[in-house]
Ligand SMILES: N=C(N)NCCCC(=O)O
Ligand SMILES: [Zn+2]
């Protein structure tokens with residue numbers, strides 16, 4: 598096996614020079630194959646409030662220029678022990694949600710066909726449904742940890758089935774999730790009715806609210822989540838609005854009272870050794886951002902996801 602090709606060396610080429618790929622990694626077409634592909638989905642036609650997450654992938658790539666190759670918190674060099682590459686963006690129809698959902702499922706399945714695991718940068722949360730479908734094609738019904746201010750298990754908006762508020766209800770209906778191992782983390786904010794929580798519970802979700810994270814602390818929350826997941830194939834879906842608007846202003850449906858970026862990153866690190874098979878980071882809407890606060894946070898989250906995959910090399 599040839600050595601993985603890593604990022605551009607920032608001691609030779611200034612990190613602010615050249616086109617942005619995630620963490621300055623090679624493009625997928627520059628390597629034979631990748632163990633992990635970081636792929637963008639610039640789609641935001643499923644939003645219920647502020648648009649703009651279509652610009653998330655390029656903002657996160659730009660904000661990822663400062664990432665370095667060794668992760669001290671997890672003691673891993675994620676670009677040295679596995680080939681990581683930037684697969685570019687999945688081009689999907691911005692005028693037709695149903696068609697876009699199909700396109701994303703097919704493109705993700707094609708990328709993952711030879712064992713490549715995907716870290717996807719959104720795009721709005723609609724894209725989690727086709728990504729979960731693609732993951733379930735390979736692994737069967739999978740465990741899900743969903744980090745979000747919102748439940749995203751609502752039924753329809755204006756009669757539309759595929760929106761950023763409904764992906765996980767669709768996924769449960771389709772039988773692609775392991776309903777013994779579903780949790781929301783960071784949930785908060787007003788709901789439409791108490792019934793939202795009843796419906797959500799009936800679908801099988803456990804809820805660790807944002808206040809629970811504050812009261813119980815990161816370690817206890819991690820223990821509880823890990824017990825629920827066990828060894829199952831696990832997918833992580835991270836809506837950046839799980840963070841407090843102070844930590845992630847650049848998003849479409851902000852809610853007060855969220856996690857700090859430190860809490861989120863520490864919970865992720867607590868998942869080291871879990872059987873992670875794929876992940877997404879969604880809802881970065883750069884037009885509402887300031888000083889790249891949100892896209893920097895998202896790029897670090899994506900780096901941690903790639904690092905967790907490095908610790909779960911099955912091959
Ligand atoms: N997935 C995100 N970010 N938001 C869902 C909010 C749905 C609503 O407007 O009620
Ligand atoms: Zn959300």
Ligand SMILES: [Zn+2]
Nearest residue numbers: 722745749836
């Ligand atoms: Zn969401």
